[in-house]
Amino acid sequence: MIRLYHIVKSYGDRDALRDVSLHVEKGELVYVTGPSGAGKSTMLKLLYGAERPTSGRMLIAGVDVAKMSRGQLPALRRNLGVVFQDFKLLPHRSVAENVGIALEVIGAAPDSIRRRVPAVLNIVGLKGREDDKAGVLSGGEKQRVAIARAIVTDPAILLADEPTGNLDGAMAVEVMEILQAINLRGTTVVVATHDVGLMDRFPYRRLRFVDGRILGGGAQAGGRR
């Protein structure tokens, strides 16, 4: 599903990623881990097209995205959900509007938006919260709204950059359980985190980055352990 070959990403003369090659199979859940500044966020930014690699080849679902133009990005992003540590919700809009925005953008009919939003809120455990303003929710609830927005279009891949970084232990576990459930429905999930406790509790393959390099070969076949 995701294949990287000798990817280098430089910011000026600083290399954020150095010769990274890795494979993530369809339906896999993998962690991208490593110390602060190792290149985890940079890695995810390349995957959703916020940054272009300096060199190397990158295939997502068979499509070469390394040299994608700005105009081609929307198509990539509609097949790819992204979740951030800081949620990126619109606090003054309702939960339903925050989730529905992803469907509006792809031109879904109002009818189907009204049907699918409650269904996906059910998956993330926010049934009946459609009309609450996103700003009044707890951190864990906000992150679940963000996840709902990321998966409401049924993307093939879900990327999460420190999704539990702003959450305390219990909420982090809840969020991780949801990501796990989404993965079990067939979505490929990539989670960047340095929360070792969480990774131990939910054991999946770890892609360990240090100083922009991947340790121990990212290409090895993984799958659930």
Added chain:
Amino acid sequence: MKNSIFHAVRGLREHTYLAVVGTGVIAAALVLLGGYAMIVTNLGAVVSGWKRDVHVSAYFVPGQSPEAQEAARAELALRPEVELVELVTSAEAQVWMLERVPEVQPIVEELGEGALPASLEVSLRAAYTSPVALDAFAESLREGGHFAEIDYGREWVERSSAFLHTLTILGVALGGMLVLAALFLVGNTINLVVYARRDELEILRLVGASDGYILAPFLVEGALQGLVGGGAALSLLYGVHALVVARLLGGVPLALGEGGLAFLSPVAAVGLAALGVSIGVAAAGFSVRRFLSRLA
């Protein structure tokens, strides 16, 4: 499209103050432009009224018979440039002169019959009163050999034409600067709206919105602002025009064309509103595109 209009209206409602400022700027620019255009148009009407009176005097070479003079008059009367042509005989000219300047009587008597040349007094049609046309007309008279001198207020015609020309050029230059200033100011209000909505735009981009999808509601917003600003400007101009006309009716009737003090022509009014819409749309386009180009 329906979606864009919905988002545009929501955007305008969420940022009413900025929308009103932007609309006001467009309206103000259009009032200045439209007012100026109205003044220049009316001045133009006055000047072309003057031009209608452009008068050419052609003085005969001495010794032409009255029949030859009459034949020349008849020939001139047929030319398309000529509105009216009158023959003033030497005797008539003398009477005219003595009526106005009796002091010259001794001189005129000394010179005897034919002291003053006979002339043709020609009024030209308005379409032939430009300086170039006047010169051509005078030249054609000279070529005939009948006339010793051709007299016309060339300098004066040139001056009034040049004045109007200068006013028009000045208007275009000032208008251009005004449009640029309006674009800049409206663009800045839209920059503020974009800044206030940056999180939303970033999220839209993230979930796969194209630039066009993000841009469209802003363009609709800009068009609406331009339309409302244009309507406001035209209403205001119309009101001021009505007021001025009402005042003038009781007072001095200005030497204006038959229409009196004219309002903008329908074409100019529609053009003004269209200019407002263009300013709104262009300002939105610039501001949003600039923001989007920095967004991944």
